[in-house]
Amino acid sequence: MEVLQHWQGFYNDLWFWQYPMATLAISMASFLLVAIPWTIVAWLDPEPLRKYKIQQKPFEFDKYLWPSIIRIIINNSILAALLVAVWPLMKLTAVHSGAMPAWYVIIAQLMFFLLLDDFLYYWMHRYMHENKWLMKHVHSVHHRIHNTCGINGNYMNWLEYTLTAGLTLVGPMLVGAHIYVVWLWVAIRQIEGADGHIGYDVPWNPAHLFPVYKGPVYHDFHHAKFKGNYAGFLPYLDEYLGKTHIPAYLRYLKGRRAGLTPQQIHQQEKELRLSRRQTMRKPEAAEV
Numbered sequence: 367m368e369v370l371q372h373w374q375g376f377y378n379d380l381w382f383w384q385y386p387m388a389t390l391a392i393s394m395a396s397f398l399l400v401a402i403p404w405t406i407v408a409w410l411d412p413e414p415l416r417k418y419k420i421q422q423k424p425f426e427f428d429k430y431l432w433p434s435i436i437r438i439i440i441n442n443s444i445l446a447a448l449l450v451a452v453w454p455l456m457k458l459t460a461v462h463s464g465a466m467p468a469w470y471v472i473i474a475q476l477m478f479f480l481l482l483d484d485f486l487y488y489w490m491h492r493y494m495h496e497n498k499w500l501m502k503h504v505h506s507v508h509h510r511i512h513n514t515c516g517i518n519g520n521y522m523n524w525l526e527y528t529l530t531a532g533l534t535l536v537g538p539m540l541v542g543a544h545i546y547v548v549w550l551w552v553a554i555r556q557i558e559g560a561d562g563h564i565g566y567d568v569p570w571n572p573a574h575l576f577p578v579y580k581g582p583v584y585h586d587f588h589h590a591k592f593k594g595n596y597a598g599f600l601p602y603l604d605e606y607l608g609k610t611h612i613p614a615y616l617r618y619l620k621g622r623r624a625g626l627t628p629q630q631i632h633q634q635e636k637e638l639r640l641s642r643r644q645t646m647r648k649p650e651a652a653e654v
Contacts, residue, residue, distance in 0.1 A: 384463060384545060386449040386456060389552055393531070394442055396553040400560035400573075401516035405431070408515030408565055417629040418566045420586040421513045425565060430511050434521040441520060441527040448528055460542025472547055479537035479551045480578065484600045486533045488607060492596040494526070512589055519563040558599060562586070567628050583622075587615040 407415065408425045416422075449456070467475070494505035508522040520527065534555050538548045554576075561573040562585035574581055580601050588595040594612035597603040604611040614635060621631040 379457075381457065381463070382453055385461060385548075386453060387446070389535075389545075389548060390442065390446060390449065392549045393552045393556050394438070396556040397520060397560045400557050400564075401519055404516035404560070404564040404566070415566060415568065417627045418568045420565055420567050420583055420628050421590055422629060422632040423513055425513055425515045426511055426518075427515060430518055430521060434517045437521045438517075441522070441524050444524045445528050445531055459539045461538055461545060461548060462542060463545045466544055466546065472544075472550075475537075475541055475543055475547055476551055476554070478541065479534075479543075480554075480599055482537045482540075483533055483555065484598050484603065486536065487530065488597040488603045490529060490533065492608070492610065495593060495596070509589065509592065514563040514565055514586065514589055516560050516564045519560045555598075562598070563589075567622070583618060584615065587612045587618070591615075 405427075409427050411425065466472075491505075494500045504523045504526050508526065511518050511521060522530075534552060535548075537543075538551060543551070557573065558576075558579060561571070562582050564582050565586060567581060567583050567586075571581060573579060576599070579599050584595055584601050585598075591612045591614060594610045595601065595604060595615055596610055601611070617635070617638075618628075618631050621634060622628075626634070
């Protein structure tokens with residue numbers, strides 16, 4: 367009975383609802399805030415926006431809409447249960463609801479969270495591709511969708527979902543962040559997670575206001591090509607941690623800098639593939 371009363375005390379604690387539970391709720395609300403409008407856009411697929419589609423083919427909307435919604439419900443239910451289980455340990459961390467830090471401290475903390483999270487996510491994500499068991503049983507779920515829309519951002523195995531969520535909290539726990547800063551960081555991370563799957567590279571996307579974020583193109587190429595582009599926010603990690611950039615992505619960026627639309631770049635890629643196939647056939651023709 368004493369043990370039961372001890373645990374009941376944890377979950378009657380207001381801090382339990384402010385810290386893990388409110389953070390989870392803000393995380394999901396932030397994701398849906400971006401994912402729902404862009405999912406509707408993908409469903410309507412309006413003619414004026416088609417030139418901005420990163421992949422010039424139909425979204426897999428009908429096939430993965432409801433599976434994505436079901437995954438969101440299941441994954442967040444499992445995550446909520448795990449947060450309940452680990453709350454006695456979470457309560458010992460230095461995350462707090464006391465005095466707010468100065469604005470420049472908040473900015474510095476957010477930048478630290480971003481850099482650390484992206485570094486850790488890069489290696490976790492890359493390892494999920496390189497480890498055959500994890501690829502087959504865990505990460506392959508997320509890669510079932512090759513041309514994503516917003517709601518697909520959280521379509522993944524529950525283990526990958528909880529590991530990704532855990533990485534997000536490493537930085538705040540290390541520095542003992544204020545709970546409001548934690549909420550802000552989690553919202554930013556989930557907005558990026560949804561935006562990375564919207565499937566459109568529109569120039570007026572407000573996510574481009576983040577100075578280090580390259581938009582949905584980076585992760586979209588990961589879904590299209592499967593290997594490479596392993597980071598979240600910071601594409602430079604592929605350059606310095608193993609040359610894992612996807613070549614087609616780099617050509618895409620070059621085309622965009624030249625003023626081409628995604629549609630025009632797609633046409634260039636088709637012509638490049640055709641040219642390569644013809645080049646490969648020439649030696650065979652010469653032998654004949």
